[in-house]
Amino acid sequence: MMENETKTIEIKDLDFYYGDFQALENVTFDIPENKVTALIGPSGCGKSTFLRTINRMNDLIDGTRVDGDVIVEGDDIYKDEIDVVELRKEVGMVFQEPNPFPKSIYDNIAYGPRAHGITDTEKLDEIVENSLKHAALWDEVDDRLDQSAIGISGGQQQRLCIARALAVDPDILLMDEPTSALDPVATAKIEDLIDDLKEEYTIVIVTHSMQQAARISDYTAFFLMGEVIEHGPTQKIFEKPENQKTEDYITGRFG
Amino acid sequence: MRKSFEHQLEDLNQDLLKLGSMVEERIHKAITALKNKNDELAQQVVENDDEIDDYQMEIEQECINLTALQQPVAKDLRRINMVSKMATDLERIADLAQNIAEIALELSASDYVKPLVDLPKMGEIAQEMIHDALDAFVNSNADKAKEVAQRDSKINDLDEQILRELLTYMVEDPKTVQQSNDLIFVSRYLERIGDHVTNICEDIVYIITAERVSY
Numbered sequence A: 001m002m003e004n005e006t007k008t009i010e011i012k013d014l015d016f017y018y019g020d021f022q023a024l025e026n027v028t029f030d031i032p033e034n035k036v037t038a039l040i041g042p043s044g045c046g047k048s049t050f051l052r053t054i055n056r057m058n059d060l061i062d063g064t065r066v067d068g069d070v071i072v073e074g075d076d077i078y079k080d081e082i083d084v085v086e087l088r089k090e091v092g093m094v095f096q097e098p099n100p101f102p103k104s105i106y107d108n109i110a111y112g113p114r115a116h117g118i119t120d121t122e123k124l125d126e127i128v129e130n131s132l133k134h135a136a137l138w139d140e141v142d143d144r145l146d147q148s149a150i151g152i153s154g155g156q157q158q159r160l161c162i163a164r165a166l167a168v169d170p171d172i173l174l175m176d177e178p179t180s181a182l183d184p185v186a187t188a189k190i191e192d193l194i195d196d197l198k199e200e201y202t203i204v205i206v207t208h209s210m211q212q213a214a215r216i217s218d219y220t221a222f223f224l225m226g227e228v229i230e231h232g233p234t235q236k237i238f239e240k241p242e243n244q245k246t247e248d249y250i251t252g253r254f255g
Numbered sequence B: 001m002r003k004s005f006e007h008q009l010e011d012l013n014q015d016l017l018k019l020g021s022m023v024e025e026r027i028h029k030a031i032t033a034l035k036n037k038n039d040e041l042a043q044q045v046v047e048n049d050d051e052i053d054d055y056q057m058e059i060e061q062e063c064i065n066l067t068a069l070q071q072p073v074a075k076d077l078r079r080i081n082m083v084s085k086m087a088t089d090l091e092r093i094a095d096l097a098q099n100i101a102e103i104a105l106e107l108s109a110s111d112y113v114k115p116l117v118d119l120p121k122m123g124e125i126a127q128e129m130i131h132d133a134l135d136a137f138v139n140s141n142a143d144k145a146k147e148v149a150q151r152d153s154k155i156n157d158l159d160e161q162i163l164r165e166l167l168t169y170m171v172e173d174p175k176t177v178q179q180s181n182d183l184i185f186v187s188r189y190l191e192r193i194g195d196h197v198t199n200i201c202e203d204i205v206y207i208i209t210a211e212r213v214s215y
Helices: A045-054 A083-092 A105-115 A120-132 A154-166 A184-197 A208-217 A235-238 A243-251 B003-036 B039-048 B049-068 B074-105 B120-137 B143-151 B153-170 B174-209
Strands: A005-019 A021-032 A036-042 A064-074 A091-094 A171-176 A200-207 A219-224 A226-232
Touching: A005 A091, A005 A200, A021 A045, A021 A200, A021 A219, A036 A208, A045 A171, A045 A200, A045 B153, A064 B003, A083 A091, A083 A226, A091 A154, A105 A120, A105 A184, A105 B120, A105 B153, A154 A171, A154 A184, A184 A200, A184 A208, A200 B049, A208 A235, A219 A243, A219 B003, A219 B120, A226 A235, A226 A243, A235 A243, B003 B039, B003 B049, B003 B074, B039 B074, B049 B074, B049 B153, B074 B120, B074 B174, B120 B143, B120 B153, B120 B174, B143 B153, B143 B174, B153 B174
Parallel strands: A036 A200, A036 A219, A091 A171, A171 A200
Antiparallel strands: A005 A021, A005 A064, A219 A226
């Protein structure tokens, strides 16, 4: 991390277990504010597990255990007094497959704010419009907000899911392979969007596309068998990695 | 494990080596033609330059294809970019060999003021430098590349020595000016060849260590 950057998320000595199986081991690094951090590594290396530790999505899985610290905006999120609902409002998430609710476009976006107690129609209208604009989707759907979200294209659905995440005004966005189900055009739109969004949000993205990590991220962490092998500026990782395992993976000579 | 990519990289290595040996041969022929007043050899160097140009462009195209289709990173990226650059240096060396051959043709009708000793020596050093640099390239030997680059100072010393010597001839006898001037050019061409080989050595070190050095 550069000296003038603020760390939004600090991870210290993080271990994670699914029952007896240790999925993360001694993970330690900082994630800077308003930057894109990409997590890369082969399937089963722990990158998605790690992503889900940042908003405690792993809590939903039985038999999991966490050791070490995940500090988000100064708070250790695994302390007892942490309100997980409040945490997930600050740390939004977008998944691999677009998963809109079978409701109208408007209701998809308004769902979160309503759940957090906003009922004022004008306020909701404003949130819906702003969120869709932030997700670069407004111009494509502003004349059909009352239509079902299931009827729009996959790429539009994924931007809708990003808009839905933005509607509760988070600081951090977690993305788990957000473009793996999309065509190159829709992928390019999401990548442009990520580049715009980092002005206001801190983004952590899991991707299987090395080229995508290289294109869109400022920092890259390479995971292998539950450990972070190397973490650093993306340009350095892809031009001059320090660890031979990183070099083998990014040049495709792994395994 | 990217088998086909590995093969393509190996082909690229072989192609650069082939270009290198073609260029080595050009220098050898040009200098031998100059030394022995062999017009036929000189003519071969002058006439076959297209062959080198075509081969260089072929290597360049291979590099562009690999970049576009394989999205190389890290060491692969450095190798592919540097091979393209080294091919350009080798092509320039061949052009300089051609220039030397042209002078050999010009001078073949007249007697030399003295037998040529230092110019052939320079040519030999240059040829060995190319050979050993490419050896360092295939064996990924950065120390060797550095050692080869350092030999360039021998070429530079000889260039200065030859210049001083030929200036003396020119001052003593103005009839030698034309020939001495031509030979000074040959010396300068060989000196430039040494500089191109030094570039190649720097590129090899960059491929291996990711450090940009200047010798």
